[in-house]
Amino acid sequence: MLERLKKWGPSSIRGRLLIWIGLPFTGLALATLGLSHVLLARQINETFDDMLLNAANRLERRLYTVDGELHINMHYFSVSTLGSRGEGKIFYRIRDISGGIVAGFPGLGDPPGPLDEPLFYDVAYAGNELRAVALTFPFNRSRTHTNIEVIVAESKEARHTLLNDFMLTLSSLMVVTGILAITLALFAIYRGLAPLTAISRALGRRSPNDLHPIADGAPREIHPLISSINQLMQRIRRSIESTQQLNADVSHQLRTPISELRALTEISLKTTREADTRANLSEMQRIAEHASHTVQQLLKYAKTRSELFDDTHLKKVDLVAICRQACNQTVTAIYQKGQELSFEQAGQPPKVLGDPIMLLWMVTNLIENASVHAGGGHTYKGSIDIHIAEEAGRAVLTVSDHGVGVAPETLGQLTERFYRHNPQTPGSGLGLAIVEQVATAHAATLSLYNRADHGPPNASGLVARLEFPARAPAPPGAPSRAS
Amino acid sequence: MKALIAEDNDNLARSIATTLREAGFDVAHAADGAQAEYMLDQGGFDVLLLDLGLPELDGITLLRRLRQQYNRIPVLVISARDTLDQRILGLEEGADDYLCKPFSLDEVSARARALVRRAQHFGGDSIQCGALEFFPETRELRVDATPVPLHRRELEVIEYLMINQNRLVSKDQIIDRLSKTDEPVSYAAVETYISRIRKKIGRDFGLKTARGLGYYLAPLDR
Numbered sequence: 227m228l229e230r231l232k233k234w235g236p237s238s239i240r241g242r243l244l245i246w247i248g249l250p251f252t253g254l255a256l257a258t259l260g261l262s263h264v265l266l267a268r269q270i271n272e273t274f275d276d277m278l279l280n281a282a283n284r285l286e287r288r289l290y291t292v293d294g295e296l297h298i299n300m301h302y303f304s305v306s307t308l309g310s311r312g313e314g315k316i317f318y319r320i321r322d323i324s325g326g327i328v329a330g331f332p333g334l335g336d337p338p339g340p341l342d343e344p345l346f347y348d349v350a351y352a353g354n355e356l357r358a359v360a361l362t363f364p365f366n367r368s369r370t371h372t373n374i375e376v377i378v379a380e381s382k383e384a385r386h387t388l389l390n391d392f393m394l395t396l397s398s399l400m401v402v403t404g405i406l407a408i409t410l411a412l413f414a415i416y417r418g419l420a421p422l423t424a425i426s427r428a429l430g431r432r433s434p435n436d437l438h439p440i441a442d443g444a445p446r447e448i449h450p451l452i453s454s455i456n457q458l459m460q461r462i463r464r465s466i467e468s469t470q471q472l473n474a475d476v477s478h479q480l481r482t483p484i485s486e487l488r489a490l491t492e493i494s495l496k497t498t499r500e501a502d503t504r505a506n507l508s509e510m511q512r513i514a515e516h517a518s519h520t521v522q523q524l525l526k527y528a529k530t531r532s533e534l535f536d537d538t539h540l541k542k543v544d545l546v547a548i549c550r551q552a553c554n555q556t557v558t559a560i561y562q563k564g565q566e567l568s569f570e571q572a573g574q575p576p577k578v579l580g581d582p583i584m585l586l587w588m589v590t591n592l593i594e595n596a597s598v599h600a601g602g603g604h605t606y607k608g609s610i611d612i613h614i615a616e617e618a619g620r621a622v623l624t625v626s627d628h629g630v631g632v633a634p635e636t637l638g639q640l641t642e643r644f645y646r647h648n649p650q651t652p653g654s655g656l657g658l659a660i661v662e663q664v665a666t667a668h669a670a671t672l673s674l675y676n677r678a679d680h681g682p683p684n685a686s687g688l689v690a691r692l693e694f695p696a697r698a699p700a701p702p703g704a705p706s707r708a709s
Numbered sequence: 710m711k712a713l714i715a716e717d718n719d720n721l722a723r724s725i726a727t728t729l730r731e732a733g734f735d736v737a738h739a740a741d742g743a744q745a746e747y748m749l750d751q752g753g754f755d756v757l758l759l760d761l762g763l764p765e766l767d768g769i770t771l772l773r774r775l776r777q778q779y780n781r782i783p784v785l786v787i788s789a790r791d792t793l794d795q796r797i798l799g800l801e802e803g804a805d806d807y808l809c810k811p812f813s814l815d816e817v818s819a820r821a822r823a824l825v826r827r828a829q830h831f832g833g834d835s836i837q838c839g840a841l842e843f844f845p846e847t848r849e850l851r852v853d854a855t856p857v858p859l860h861r862r863e864l865e866v867i868e869y870l871m872i873n874q875n876r877l878v879s880k881d882q883i884i885d886r887l888s889k890t891d892e893p894v895s896y897a898a899v900e901t902y903i904s905r906i907r908k909k910i911g912r913d914f915g916l917k918t919a920r921g922l923g924y925y926l927a928p929l930d931r
Contacts, residue, residue, distance in 0.1 A: 324771030474790075478762075481789040482718060485811035489724030492814045496731070516812035550879075553922050557877045561917055567877075612921075670816055 239422075243415050248408060255400050259393070263445040266392050267385075271357075274385050275346050276638055278359045279326070282344070282378040285320065286363055289328075289374065296322055296365070297372075298329040310448065313382035323373040334377050341375065353380045392553040421445050425452065473528050480521050488514040516654075523654040526587050530663040535581075541583055542577040545621050545694075549612050552589035560597055566609040567593070567675070573616035575623075578666045578694045582706060588664040592625035592690050595657045599648060600629025600687065619696045627690040661690070670694045710825055711735040711753055715745035715768070716760040716787065725758060728814040733823060742766025749775065754782055755825050758817070759804070761788040769802055776803035783824035787812070795853060810866075819875055826872055836871045839915055839928030843871050857909055866902045870916065870926040880890035 288299045298320055319330035333352070337345050337360035342359040358379035365374045421444045428440065439456040493512040498504050553567050561565050578585075593610055602608035608628045615622050632640065632647060639645045641662040644655040658674070665672040671693045677685040712734040716722040719740075726736040737754070739745035742763040749757065757775075761768035768841050772784060786804040793801045805827075826836055842851045848864055850857045859867065869886045870878055880899045887894050903924065907916065915929040 251798075326819055407891055478789045479809040482721075485789075486718060486720040486724075488811050489721055493724045493727050496727075516815075522809075550922070553919070554877050557919070557922075558875050558927070561927055566917065567919045567922060569919070573922070609920075709854070 234289060239419060240412075240415050244408070244411065247411050251404070251407065255404060259397060259400065262396055263389070263393060267389055268390075270385050270388050274357070274380075275359065278346075278357065278378055279344050279361070281316075282318075282359050282361055282376050285318065285376050285378065286365075286374070287321070289365060294506075296325070296328045296372075314352060314383040317354075317356065317379045319377045319379075322365075322374045323375055325372070328374070329662050330377075331376035337377060339373075344348075349379060350380065356381055357385070362433060365499060421448055425455075429455075437466075469528075473525055477525050479519070484514060484518045484521060520654040520656075522659065525658040526591075527656045527663070530584055530587070530660055530667060532663065532667060535584075535663075535667040540579045540581055543580045543582045543584070544577050544613055545575055545623060546571055547586055548585045549589055549614055549623070550584060551587055552593060553612065555586075555594045556590055556597070560593070560610065563597060563605060564607045565597055567612070568609050569612045569614075571614050575616045575621035576619065578621055578668060578670075584664045584667065584706050588661050588692075589623070589625070591657045591661050595653075595661075595690075596625060596688065597626040598630070602630035603648060617693075621694040623692040623694070624689055626677060626687055628677075628685075628687040631678070631686050631688050632674070634676070634679075637674055637676075641672070658690075665692055668694065710755045711737070712756045712758060712821060713737050713739060713745065713748055713754045714758045715739045715742065715763060715771070715828055716758065717741060717763055718760070718813060721760075724814055725817055727820045729758075729821060732818040734821070740764075740769045742768065742846050746774065748878055749782070750781065755783045755828070756821050757782050758821060759784050759786050761786060761790065765788045772802045772804060781828075783828045785817070785820050787817075823873075823875065836868070837928075838926060839869060840876045841867075841910075841914055841928075843868050852910055852912075852914065859906065863902050863906050863909070866899070867906055870924060874926045874928065877919060877925055882923070 254702070270466045290297055290299065312662050317331050317334055319332065319334040320328040322328055329353070335349065335351070338347050339356070340343055341343070341360055341362045343661070344359055346357065346359050349356050349358045356379035358377055360375065362373050362375045365372050424441065425444060437459045439459060440452050444452055473604045488511065491507055491514055495504065495507045495511060498507060549569060553569055557567055593612070596610045597606065600608065600610070606627065611624075611626050613624045613626070637649060640681045641649060643659045645659075646653060646655045662672050673693075675689055675691070677687045677689055680689070710733060714722050714725050714729070714736060716725065716738070717740050722740070724739050725739060726789060728734050728843050734756075737748060738750050745757075745759070745763070746766060748754075759768045759772060763771070763847065768786065768788075772786070775782065775784070783805045786807045787810065789810045790809070805824050807822060808817060812894050835845070840853045842854075843864075844851070845848070845868070848861075850859055850864060850867055865887060866883055872892040873882075882898050883902075884894055884896075887899075903916070903918075913929065915927050917925045917927075919925050
């Protein structure tokens with residue numbers, strides 16, 4: 227379809243309208259100019275021919291006889307006398323039909339046809355393109371009775387000049403009219419396309435997850451377009467809903483069996499004494515725990531995917547409360563490993579517009595990530611510091627450890643899905659990917675760096691820093707719909 | 710201590726029951742909501758472990774009915790759903806704690822014990838935390854069966870920490886607790902009580918200071 231459209235012209239409606247209006251009109255204008263040229267040329271030719279004939283007729287009066295011999299008085303014969311416009315050259319030849327040349331240029335040659343009436347023709351003479359008229363008239367003066375043939379020829383410059391002047395004026399007029407017409411057409415196109423522009427602007431203003439139908443009220447011609455867009459939005463919404471349903475189903479259908487597996491393994495491990503079975507059981511327990519962790523992380527990853535992120539239900543969230551809640555949730559696991567949690571608040575960080583459960587996932591994931599990975603290949607024994615501050619009107623959250631840090635070249639890969647910095651440590655490889663998705667959904671920027679890069683060079687450990695936007699974006703919804 | 714497990718999954722019910730018995734509970738099991746409601750009507754349970762997805766009568770409805778009848782039994786909700794909406798719903802409908810599947814059995818038993826401990830902390834049973842044992846009736850703390858001489862407020866602080874073992878306890882929570890019976894106290898006072906408790910017990914008993922967060926008491930592994 228697009229290929230076909232491309233064949234038919236540019237991809238913008240404005241361009242296409244301009245071409246479809248402009249090309250025929252230009253053609254029409256050129257045709258008009260051509261026709262005018264032909265008609266004008268003919269008209270000018272006729273007028274000039276008349277004057278030429280006039281001049282030829284006037285030669286008759288300059289003839290006289292002296293002793294039966296024909297003479298011509300050419301003293302005052304000039305271009306102006308001929309009635310021409312004073313441009314170009316004049317050639318003439320007067321001949322007595324029965325005798326010889328009376329006067330003029332013998333080389334002008336004979337007329338190409340019989341001279342029953344004045345004959346106009348084109349002739350070349352001495353390098354000039356000439357228009358000539360030839361005529362005969364009887365000459366009866368005293369005793370002389372003869373027929374005189376007169377040829378008067380003038381060069382064509384005057385005719386060309388006049389024609390060119392006319393054409394120039396006409397063309398200029400047409401160009402001016404054309405520019406005016408194109409301006410008017412552009413304005414009309416702009417006005418005509420205004421509803422389309424309004425719709426695209428309204429769609430652009432929308433949040434990507436606002437899949438409400440576009441409100442009606444547009445001109446009749448674009449109703450099909452609007453209803454197609456609305457149908458598409460409905461399809462997307464259904465597809466998102468079905469994905470969410472699938473997530474919920476997976477969640478429920480996998481969680482229960484994994485719970486069973488895990489519980490039964492734990493129980494068996496408590497009652498079994500045999501070493502081999504115990505080893506197998508504790509491996510099964512480890513796998514069941516890993517599977518349950520991975521299922522939970524995958525579900526979180528899926529739910530925080532930007533296309534499923536529903537930003538129409540965001541509320542103002544107190545990050546301090548979220549951090550405390552995250553600490554409460556993770557504290558047992560942290561202290562069981564011999565690690566410590568510390569929380570510090572500097573200033574009064576502004577509330578952020580967000581989804582509290584996702585923000586909670588984000589902070590717990592950062593804490594868990596530090597807890598699991600800060601030690602490198604060994605178990606980390608140290609503090610995990612959560613710091614929240616207000617910086618230039620923004621809420622800035624950092625979660626840092628004092629562990630081994632991360633090689634600079636792999637820093638960028640940490641948020642990749644299923645990237646495992648330490649393959650031998652447990653984990654799903656999704657923790658920081660989830661963090662990044664939640665950050666993106668909240669227009670926050672996540673930066674991961676080693677403590678030494680932004681502090682004392684002998685400091686160690688990884689810092690995850692989240693900068694939330696300065697002002698909470700306007701709650702999406704009502705203003706983004708087309709009116 | 711008597712626990713009722715309302716769980717339709719047989720494997721889970723059996724595993725939780727075994728773990729709770731090991732932790733010193735008498736355990737009864739109901740495989741659906743209606744049976745659980747009937748058994749709760751008979752009374753005598755100290756804690757209810759409630760799966761939300763029960764047949765016959767779902768967990769939320771059962772919980773709502775219990776609370777409408779002013780039955781204050783501590784309820785630990787177990788569910789495969791994990792969104793915050795569900796969590797708020799669970800807690801607003803009167804659940805005392807909430808666990809998501811999949812969970813560890815030790816976690817279930819720790820939470821169940823904590824619920825009972827909190828519900829009974831005015832009752833007669835002693836509270837244990839590793840080597841520590843607190844006797845509410847005689848207001849006495851013993852470490853490995855040896856009494857430790859603590860002042861009244863120090864005793865209140867350690868009792869509160871022991872009731873809330875395995876959880877973060879903020880200084881504000883301790884101040885709230887102390888102010889119920891006394892004049893308001895300051896952060897500095899709380900810190901003083903804690904340091905005196907540490908000095909008088911004289912050895913590590915699993916109390917950690919979490920900077921900016923408060924205190925965390927967990928029994929030491931022995």
